[in-house]
Amino acid sequence: MTNTALDKPWERPGRAAYARRRRRAALHPPVDVYRMPPDVTKSVDVPVHMRDGVTLRLNLFRPADTDDPLPAILSAHPYGKDAVPKLKRGKWALNPQFRIMNQPAPLRISDQTSWEAPDPVWWARHGYAVINLDTRGGGHSEGRGDLFSDQEADDISRVIEWAADQPWCTGRIGMLGVSYLALSQYKVAALSPPALKAICPWEGFTDAYRDFFTPGGVVENGFARVWLFLSGRAARLTTNLAAERRAHPLRDAWWEAITPDLSKITVPILECTSFSDDNLHSVGSMRAFQRVASADRYAYAHRGPKWATFYGEEARAHQLTFFDRYLREEDSPRLPRVRLEIRDRRDHVAGVRNENEWPLARTDWRRLHLAAGGALRESEGPAGNVTFDLRRNAARFEYRFREKTELSGPMTLRLNVATTGAKDPRLFIRVEKWSHGTPVTFEGSYGYGRDLLAQGRLRLALRELDTTLSTPHQPEHTFRTLQPVRDNEEVEVLIPLSSSATLFHAGDSLRLLVAGRYLRPRNPLFGHFPTHYQPSTSGKATISWSAGRPSTLEIPVIPPT
Numbered sequence: 001m002t003n004t005a006l007d008k009p010w011e012r013p014g015r016a017a018y019a020r021r022r023r024r025a026a027l028h029p030p031v032d033v034y035r036m037p038p039d040v041t042k043s044v045d046v047p048v049h050m051r052d053g054v055t056l057r058l059n060l061f062r063p064a065d066t067d068d069p070l071p072a073i074l075s076a077h078p079y080g081k082d083a084v085p086k087l088k089r090g091k092w093a094l095n096p097q098f099r100i101m102n103q104p105a106p107l108r109i110s111d112q113t114s115w116e117a118p119d120p121v122w123w124a125r126h127g128y129a130v131i132n133l134d135t136r137g138g139g140h141s142e143g144r145g146d147l148f149s150d151q152e153a154d155d156i157s158r159v160i161e162w163a164a165d166q167p168w169c170t171g172r173i174g175m176l177g178v179s180y181l182a183l184s185q186y187k188v189a190a191l192s193p194p195a196l197k198a199i200c201p202w203e204g205f206t207d208a209y210r211d212f213f214t215p216g217g218v219v220e221n222g223f224a225r226v227w228l229f230l231s232g233r234a235a236r237l238t239t240n241l242a243a244e245r246r247a248h249p250l251r252d253a254w255w256e257a258i259t260p261d262l263s264k265i266t267v268p269i270l271e272c273t274s275f276s277d278d279n280l281h282s283v284g285s286m287r288a289f290q291r292v293a294s295a296d297r298y299a300y301a302h303r304g305p306k307w308a309t310f311y312g313e314e315a316r317a318h319q320l321t322f323f324d325r326y327l328r329e330e331d332s333p334r335l336p337r338v339r340l341e342i343r344d345r346r347d348h349v350a351g352v353r354n355e356n357e358w359p360l361a362r363t364d365w366r367r368l369h370l371a372a373g374g375a376l377r378e379s380e381g382p383a384g385n386v387t388f389d390l391r392r393n394a395a396r397f398e399y400r401f402r403e404k405t406e407l408s409g410p411m412t413l414r415l416n417v418a419t420t421g422a423k424d425p426r427l428f429i430r431v432e433k434w435s436h437g438t439p440v441t442f443e444g445s446y447g448y449g450r451d452l453l454a455q456g457r458l459r460l461a462l463r464e465l466d467t468t469l470s471t472p473h474q475p476e477h478t479f480r481t482l483q484p485v486r487d488n489e490e491v492e493v494l495i496p497l498s499s500s501a502t503l504f505h506a507g508d509s510l511r512l513l514v515a516g517r518y519l520r521p522r523n524p525l526f527g528h529f530p531t532h533y534q535p536s537t538s539g540k541a542t543i544s545w546s547a548g549r550p551s552t553l554e555i556p557v558i559p560p561t
Contacts, residue, residue, distance in 0.1 A: 005374030006388055007396040009430065009519045012439060015526035018450055022525050025447075026099045030106035033085045033092040039064050040124045042112065045140050048162045050155060054136060054143035058159065061112065061120035061130040062168060069170045071197075071327035072129040072163050075117045075177040076156045076184045078138035078145055078235035085111045098307075100226075100530075102447030105308035116178035119311060126320060128327075129168055133159055135184070138235035146238045147180075147231065148208060148258035153187035157196075160188070164195035172327045174198040176319065178310055179281065182272075186260035186288065189267050198326035199265075200319055202272040202310055205284030206262060209255040209479060212280060213245050215533075216495070217462030217479050218426050222522065222532025223280070223446065250462075251479035262288055268296035270322040270335065272310075273358075275303040278455050278498040279445035279531050286499055289338075290358060298322065299358065301501065302341045303443055342406060344503040345433075346442045346449060351503070358499075359409040364559055365473060367552040368510075370397050370415075370545050376512060376553060383546035390422055390516025390536040395543055397512040397553075398434070401504045408501040409556030410474050411454055415514070415543055416551050418490040419460070422516070422539025425485060429456045429495055430519045431553075433502060434509040442500075448528045450520070453510075456497040457518075457533060460485045463493045473554065490544065512553050516541060 036042065043060040050056060059081050062070065085092045095115045110121035120130035136155050137145030146152060164171040173195045175185045182204025189199050205211035213224050228242045248254045265288075273286045289299045300318055302309055309315050318339065324332040336354035344350045368376040372384045376399035388395045411431060419425045431453040433440040444451025462479050469476035475494040485491060504510065513519055516536035521527030545551040 005396045006393040007513060008393055009432075009513050009515070010521045012450070014450070019525035021449070022102055025103050029094060029098040029103045031092075031094055031098055031103060032106065032108040033094075033111050034108065036110050036112050036121050040121050048159050050158060054141075056134060056136060056141040056155060056159060057139070058131050058133040059120075061124045061132075063124050063127065067168075069168060070127060070129040071170050071172045071174065071323070072131055073118060073123055073174050073176050073323065073327075074131040074133060074156075074160065074163065075175065075181045076133040076135050076159070077114075077117065077177065077181045078135045078147065078231060078237075079115050079180070080139040080234055081114050081117075081132040081134050082139060084114050085109070087111070102449065103305070103307060104443070104447055104449050105305045107308045107311045109311055116181050116307070118176045122316065128323070131159070131163060135235070137237055144236045144238045147241060148183065149239075150187065152184065153191055156184060156188045157191050157193040160193045160195050171195055172197045172329075174200065174323050174327050176200045176202065178202045178306070179204060182281075182285075186262065186265065189269070190261050190264035192264070192266065196267055198268045198270070198323060200270040200272075200322060201285065201288065203274055203277055203281040203285055203306060204288070205281045206288045207259050207284055209251045209259075210476075211284035214249075214251075214479070215283075216426075216457035217459035217477065218457045219534045220532065221534065222530040226530050250482070262291040263293050265292040266294055268322075268326045269294045270298045270300065270319065272315075273299045273301045274306065274309070275301065275498070275500045276443035276451070277306060277445045278451070279528075282498055286358060296326070297337070298335045299338045301338060303343050303501070304341075305443055305447060340408065340501055342408065342501045342503050343442065344505065345440045359473060359556060360558060362559055363409055364557040365554055366557050367550075367554050368399050370512075370543065370551040370553070374398055376510070380547065380550055383544075385542050385544035387540055387542040388515070390419070390425060390539050390541055394513045394515035394519060398509050400509045401506060403506050405504045406502070406558040406560075407504065407555055408558050410499045411497040411556065412473060412475060412554040413456065413495040413497060413512070414550070414552045414554070415493050415495065416490055416545065416549055417460070417493060417541055417543050418488050419485060419539050419541045420487050422536055422541070424459065424461055425536045425539060425541065426457065426459045426516060426534070427493075427495065427541070428515050428518050428533070429497060430513045431455070431497060432511040432513065433504065434511055435505070435507070444528065445531065446528070450526075451528070453502055454497045454500050455519075456495045458493060458495045460491065460493060463491065465494065473556070510555070514541075514543065
């Protein structure tokens with residue numbers, strides 16, 4: 001057995017200082033709220049009747065100084081359109097999620113902005129009508145809703161048809177919103193309602209199984225459990241998603257039915273494909289950009305805080321340019337196909353540039369070989385292996401860059417691995433950046449400020465590859481067939497890792513970690529709360545490599561221009 005280094009990445013230093021900052025942000029979120037001014041009008045609970053007799057209700061915002069028809073921007077969600085900041089005893093009471101989800105940077109919204117919806121006042125003042133819709137069963141809308149469903153998409157399509165016929169509308173509608181307000185756009189766009197002229201899903205996954213509930217075949221029961229509970233409280237729903245996910249542990253026809261067909265989306269799309277939401281939206285939103293059939297498709301890639309970015313000046317200017325072109329039909333500048341932001345640490349943007357595709361066509365795909373002593377080598381070395389406890393530590397491998405190097409794109413880990421004493425083992429992968437002996441942190445999901453470069457995970461019994469969906473540098477698994485792993489049986493697995501755009505300086509290191517549990521603590525103050533993936537319960541794993549049978553990490557090196 002080679003003397004490969006082991007690690008305990010869930011015990012990184014700096015927890016106390018981060019906990020203090022996190023506590024301050026929870027008590028006093030840096031959210032500035034302003035009152036809706038008199039130059040914007042609001043129509044409350046406007047009814048729209050569905051074919052089955054159910055009435056949906058929406059709030060409509062318009063600039064007060066015109067009766068001219070306007071293009072409209074619609075957001076649709078089950079959280080309650082009227083759950084907006086309220087002034088109480090001289091202070092603004094915010095949606096509690098602004099406290100639960102860490103806000104590491106300031107943002108400014110009007111008192112009409114519901115959770116993760118566009119600020120209707122800002123958009124009305126820029127010449128748009130804004131529709132904030134309670135989906136079926138949510139808020140003041142009647143009936144019982146069904147999240148991710150064809151029924152929900154049909155409802156929203158009918159609201160779009162209704163809005164297009166109103167005297168205040170030009171007949172051109174767009175959709176905009178974050179998270180579920182992004183997810184609700186895909187199935188609607190696939191229906192191609194004539195009045196829907198553009199969509200902007202801002203960080204929205206596309207496959208509920210692969211991206212959210214069971215990524216890598218591993219059950220997520222932290223944030224998913226919280227979200228299911230809160231969604232059930234906010235809306236009257238027909239389907240118990242918590243029970244259904246337990247009844248469908250494999251990706252069967254039930255999961256397929258709630259997954260949008262991206263190939264049917266032809267409408268212009270601006271997709272936010274952030275690198276700072278790996279545990280939720282990052283992988284799926286990039287998948288949307290890659291697989292929709294839209295001729296006019298654009299990606300806004302960043303690694304900043306989710307909400308501060310969405311409501312920030314640069315991102316809103318990007319959104320406005322997009323909608324001005326496709327809703328107003330103005331001769332506004334065409335957006336870059338990919339707006340790519342490269343960072344070398346959480347709080348520093350090393351560069352922003354325009355690209356044409358993802359992954360980048362000029363990528364130099366390099367394979368780093370796992371080797372003795374915890375090394376990553378550019379060529380194969382002698383045969384070897386490392387054994388680690390699936391619960392107690394992680395295998396660690398490191399590569400030092402001799403010159404400035406940009407890694408932009410997804411990574412893939414190929415492992416030869418055997419387990420002993422492990423019932424239904426899982427592997428969790430993380431790639432870190434180190435500089436001067438210290439880990440370099442990045443922005444992560446739910447406002448987590450101690451995130452690292454990239455990650456992935458795999459339940460070994462669900463290692464079957466999907467040959468239809470896999471591409472040379474982005475493997476996908478079927479998650480349809482169980483292939484249990486026997487004690488001491490060596491299997492070869494491919495584990496896709498999330499994308500990033502990261503600059504390494506000469507002397508910086510890349511560290512690869514492999515463990516049987518999630519590699520960040522769950523503590524609500526210093527950990528990645530509420531994330532929680534079902535870990536391996538016991539046992540050991542042995543990773544091996546030999547001539548003609550290497551274990552490798554593929555990295556996306558971008559040649560300097």
